[in-house]
Amino acid sequence: MVATLGYGAQPRAEYAVNPDESRGRLYPEPASPTRTPFQRDRDRIIHSAAFRRLKHKTQVFVYHEGDHYRTRLTHTIEVSQIARSLARALRLDEDLAECLALAHDLGHTPFGHEGEDVMHECMAPYGGFDHNAQSLRVVTRLERRYADFDGLNLSWETLEGLVKHNGPLMTRDGEALGKFAGSGLPFAIRSFAKEYDLWLWSWPSAEAQAAAIADDIAYDAHDLDDGLRAGLFEIEEMREVPFLASILEEVDDRYPVLELPRRIHEIVRRCITRMVEDVISEGIVRLERLKPRSADDVRNAQGAMVDFSPGMQLAEKEVKAFLFAHVYRHEEVLAVRRQVSKVVRDLFGRYMDEPAAMPKEWHEGLDGAEETRVARRVCDYIAGMTDRYAVDEHRRLFDDTPDLG
Template sequence: MPPAVPIRSWALPAYPERIADGRAVFMPWRAAYASDASHSRGRLFPEPGSPTRSEFQRDRDRILHSTAFRRLAHKTQVFIPHEGDHYRTRLTHSIEVGQIARALARALGLDDDLAEALALAHDLGHTPFGHTGEDALDAAMQPYGGFDHNAQALRIVTKLEHRYAEFDGLNLTWETLEGLVKHNGPLLGPDGTPTGHYAGRGLPQAIAEYAALHDLRLDLFAGPEAQAAALADDIAYNAHDIDDGLRAGLFDFAQMDEVDYLRRRIEEIDARYLGLERQRRIHELVRRVITDFIEDAIAESGARLAASRVSSADDVRLAGRTLLGFSAPMAQTQGAIKKFLFANMYRHPDIKRIRVEAAGVVRDLFEIFFKEPELMPAEWASLAITRGVEDEAKMARVVCDYIAGMTDRYALAEHQRLFDETPELR
């Protein structure tokens, strides 16, 4: 591995000048603040190293080969998959996030294998039917600790995947597990109380239990690669929801005039390509959005890292703030795009109707499997009944795990098997 280049030797605040001639700049080096696979904090169950792959490459490969990752192909991003073959699923979204995360990591001198692993794993815990399924399952599980997709992702990679003879889960490195749980920021405040998303509801049991075995330092920020993966998720989500929303006819170009940034980009495209067909026009807009956000994130993150003078991944964790992010104007633009999508896509009457019906499917499945666990497949039924003898909450968690792992089409098939009427969700 080439020696890390001192941060002062490349002035990322001048990043736009480095691409002014239109040529890509490749920097095959690792910064001092990058995570180092050769000095990983290790795995919960020690394993011999690989002669051909780094520890973070092994993590990425284990995630790619997991059952949970394959299931993402049939889990909704925003649309129900059978509405059309060209809309995003959780799998295509995760792959796209992985590509953007690698781009950010390479430009900033981070470990791109770790960034990609975190990007590919970030949605493993999602239920069928997107956030609608998550909300419905969380409501059903309120008496038993609730449901959280980040905590479920941790359960999957530490317990629910049964692939290896010597341990449950995937036995990922500390750095990957830490990033998976904390990519959106610390979970605990300095005094040990839940913060952020968990301030009002408490730390999920799955996270608390695992952290007691393998301390993930929930009071600190995540490492730089996890911050890159979180940025990549935001970039991909906004750009690709614009793409899917336009293609589905939920909104049109004229409506996007209310977001100044989008209006300017559309005007640039129309001025350069008079009479461009709709499909190409959409793509030209989406690729400009992705490029602008990536380049802004690289420049702003590089400036923050340089100003902070961090010299290790732990320095990034201890910085007390997120060091990778968008500039203030681009963050404002991102907020405007999110507001537009929320009003015109996520709250579109057709999507709202589907969400209500999808929530009903999840609710029905939970209620019937909780009352009659023998209706689940034998391995799940046996586990639920055994746990139910010990504790009702443990049985509820088994039912929750079973439903959370379902794809959209499997959830609908199970509902059709058990109920007289099942919505078509289209």
């Protein structure tokens, strides 16, 4: 029924999403003679302007701090590789898993976590900001490339996985769940759901779950890597976390004398391997227990099928806590975050007061528009910016642009 921890492609499992049975697209199109629907979605994402901009959007370290740190684009590629590995081992549709990994960060603002936090604050009176919702908005509204429709007109399965890869967003009765329980679903999701039912009450496909857990694995590993290389913490401090301590011990036992760059890499790659193998093993157990006969059986399950084991869940939380203390809250990182928050906050205020400060295609039609409509247009514009462009725009409009290097 499911794969073993082995090599090579195997026949797709019956619980995998079958591209031949796709629910289609919001705007019907003839099938491609050479690609499955999910291969076609993947290609549209890769060729989108939003995907190209990921090259100049950062996560923890802003663009001036070095060419070797991850950007949204390099992170996305790493997530895609891990998602495909998980999908192959669990006999899922690799193309759909890859597609979802490639699309998952399209809605992120410039300046990583700080940019999103500030955008959420600025948009609080207008429904807030959520990068998953913004990713949906990008692929359904903001990409304007095709003559027949706005967005990329992706398949139902890709949109479903993109919007709820972390789990159900609402109950069958329409009550928002999780982080949206108090505030309700974001505008972008709520408005699109009126046009296209994405089963917001169900779990996503196993392929979407693979992309989601691949994101966690890649995040943990590359933030450890970048944090070490940036000198934000020392290798020996990793012994605070039992999971990391065991990896460090394994590396040092095998390679007693190893130069720092190689030592870091040996640690990071083992972190990825252990997490990936844990997800595969746990996925096999959960799938064999549920015995799903279709992708909808996975969607209708009471929990995720592709996830860490309980032991690895605890270890991963400890890794994230370590990163929070030693990387995300490091004074050097916080100092830069304070600077870039000013850039986003200033731009939002200026465009709200003066929409004409945005390019014509962005402020056109806003004369006399209600404030919420203006705010959403401003939000879309800023969220699409790269780090460099945001700084350049601030420098054009203000005299006190922070010196980011």
